[in-house]
Amino acid sequence: MLLGTPVGLGYLTHPLWPADLASRAGAVVVPVLVGLAFIAAALLLVAGTIAFAFGRGARWLRYRLRWARALDDAGLTVEKNHQVLVPQLASVTLRRAADVVRVRMLPGQAPADFAGQLRGLAVAFGAATCNLRLVEHRPALIELVFTRTAASMATVKPLFGGAA
Known part of the structure; x- marks a missing residue:
């Protein structure tokens, strides 16, 4: 919490320049995309395990x-x-x-x-x-x-x- 507050305030109070906009968007979008990639990989792993257990893998x-x-x-x-x-x-x-x-x-x-x-x-x-x-x-x-x-x-x- 202590570390997150200054960082969050820095984003809000820093002047918004076009060059800065790309870095701010990257700071928000990249973690979200990485999180979604991890979720997709976990779902594929679970689906693959189920397919193996009940499909060809079981045979x-x-x-x-x-x-x-x-x-x-x-x-x-x-x-x-x-x-x-x-x-x-x-x-x-x-x-x-x-x-x-x-x-x-x-x-x-x-x-x-x-x-x-x-x-x-x-x-x-x-x-x-x-x-x-x-x-x-x-x-x-x-x-x-x-x-x-x-x-x-x-x-x-x-x-x-x-x-x-």
């Missing part, structure tokens, strides 16, 4: 959190020296209708091992279907394509009643 996290248990339930893990080895989740690529999950298989595993468990993996990760693709020039890598929406799950308008 990405679904694979990371459920990976070991889903593969163990499907019988795709290997026990060696009293240790359970799980195929590595190499990457997750999220697309509009499907998610592509790259898997680094364990030594001794074949794509056919995964091919027999596709339906169970689709159910475990909440997908409509799951397909397997081989990655060229990478024999230990496969891609699991989890389809989020099937053609039969498209929106259909009701014949009678209901909102249009």
Whole structure:
């Protein structure tokens, strides 16, 4: 308060010259713009966090959190020296209708091992279907394509009643 009073009185009592007008406007406008920029940045941070938590981020996290248990339930893990080895989740690529999950298989595993468990993996990760693709020039890598929406799950308008 003590520091603000002389500064405020100085602004009010100082002669108003055109050159001084720009410095006074800058002294008022710049802090307001900086404050608005901080508020906008905070809102974007909150909106981004919410979008991540409830959108694509939740789908990405679904694979990371459920990976070991889903593969163990499907019988795709290997026990060696009293240790359970799980195929590595190499990457997750999220697309509009499907998610592509790259898997680094364990030594001794074949794509056919995964091919027999596709339906169970689709159910475990909440997908409509799951397909397997081989990655060229990478024999230990496969891609699991989890389809989020099937053609039969498209929106259909009701014949009678209901909102249009």
